[in-house]
Amino acid sequence: MKLYDYPQAPNPRRINIFLAEKGIDVERVSIDLTKGEQLEPAYRAKNPACDVPMLELDDGTCISQIRAICRYFEEIHPQPPMLGSTPTEKALCEMWDHLAFMNGLLAVAEVFRNTAKGFANRAQVGPHAYPQSAELAERGRARVANFFKDFDQHLASHEYVAGNFYSVADITTLAACDFAKWIKAEIPAECTNLKAWYDRMAARPAVQANS
Amino acid sequence: MKLYDYPQAPNPRRINIFLAEKGIDVERVSIDLTKGEQLEPAYRAKNPACDVPMLELDDGTCISQIRAICRYFEEIHPQPPMLGSTPTEKALCEMWDHLAFMNGLLAVAEVFRNTAKGFANRAQVGPHAYPQSAELAERGRARVANFFKDFDQHLASHEYVAGNFYSVADITTLAACDFAKWIKAEIPAECTNLKAWYDRMAARPAVQANS
Numbered sequence: 001m002k003l004y005d006y007p008q009a010p011n012p013r014r015i016n017i018f019l020a021e022k023g024i025d026v027e028r029v030s031i032d033l034t035k036g037e038q039l040e041p042a043y044r045a046k047n048p049a050c051d052v053p054m055l056e057l058d059d060g061t062c063i064s065q066i067r068a069i070c071r072y073f074e075e076i077h078p079q080p081p082m083l084g085s086t087p088t089e090k091a092l093c094e095m096w097d098h099l100a101f102m103n104g105l106l107a108v109a110e111v112f113r114n115t116a117k118g119f120a121n122r123a124q125v126g127p128h129a130y131p132q133s134a135e136l137a138e139r140g141r142a143r144v145a146n147f148f149k150d151f152d153q154h155l156a157s158h159e160y161v162a163g164n165f166y167s168v169a170d171i172t173t174l175a176a177c178d179f180a181k182w183i184k185a186e187i188p189a190e191c192t193n194l195k196a197w198y199d200r201m202a203a204r205p206a207v208q209a210n211s
Numbered sequence: 212m213k214l215y216d217y218p219q220a221p222n223p224r225r226i227n228i229f230l231a232e233k234g235i236d237v238e239r240v241s242i243d244l245t246k247g248e249q250l251e252p253a254y255r256a257k258n259p260a261c262d263v264p265m266l267e268l269d270d271g272t273c274i275s276q277i278r279a280i281c282r283y284f285e286e287i288h289p290q291p292p293m294l295g296s297t298p299t300e301k302a303l304c305e306m307w308d309h310l311a312f313m314n315g316l317l318a319v320a321e322v323f324r325n326t327a328k329g330f331a332n333r334a335q336v337g338p339h340a341y342p343q344s345a346e347l348a349e350r351g352r353a354r355v356a357n358f359f360k361d362f363d364q365h366l367a368s369h370e371y372v373a374g375n376f377y378s379v380a381d382i383t384t385l386a387a388c389d390f391a392k393w394i395k396a397e398i399p400a401e402c403t404n405l406k407a408w409y410d411r412m413a414a415r416p417a418v419q420a421n422s
Contacts, residue, residue: 090286
């Protein structure tokens, strides 16, 4: 199989940390997002969503979307579990991964894609052209501030994002915190729980190897 | 366990169809979204994300976010599988469910929440107040049109959204198509593949029982 990758970007990085945690090595194919290679016809034929990462299996099946790629690897390589172990853990992992994605990563992306010069008319990931929106960038910035506060409060009583076990929800939250630096937003000093959690996560070898 | 529910809304409906497909009956607690009951302190203490549906387990664990609730029920009640059976199916199910959510449901929500009078300052689901954005509503409408076209093209060569098996991705896509009616958007006449798929899905007893 082949993983279509662009390790400099926040979303491919999530998969690379996930694979490093599991000790999985896979052939990489570089898709240079700065050159728009994700929009070229050959790639689009494999992945109409025109995003990276994407996993191509040996039978030609193409799997896009990070949660889908994580699921595939969790199924074929269950140890260490990164999506929870019990039914309740698995559910909490999905819940917090989704909240970190929606309220963290997507909020940062709202600011970044609606303000960065290189994303004029590319305000939304995917094959379609959408104009940038100053209103959406402004809302995104307010949402990022609330994301920091809400996750700080949650981490006051939880060791990891999904509870008392390390999971993909930690990776997504870490990626959101790091992506926020792209829009010059940092974890606020008063968010001491979030900052302490972040420092513990950033020290993990799998994260260090993908930073 | 208890499912906090408001069956008139598109997202709770996704869970209700999912549970009907599995033949699971669970105690319901009504949270009236039109009265803002999801923002009241007692509910917020259980679910800081302030959304519906939410599943409360007998040990007090509260699980929000639809994909998380689906995962829990799939784990404790695997038959019939609604999240795929093989590693590849499970990945394709996650992929297409996420695409239907992001490009379908969320696009419709962008229009609805940024235009409906009752959602002034409630443009984003959750506990925080965000103002409505005319720009975002306009972008959402363009995204809904592309969602119909893209899924129509996909369904030209696939029996179900995730491939050749029925799954939660079909429920999410159906919910998006029906939610689109709230913003007066219908599956375009030229989207014959999507329309044929929709008619097959709408005829399922689990859908009929939740329409």
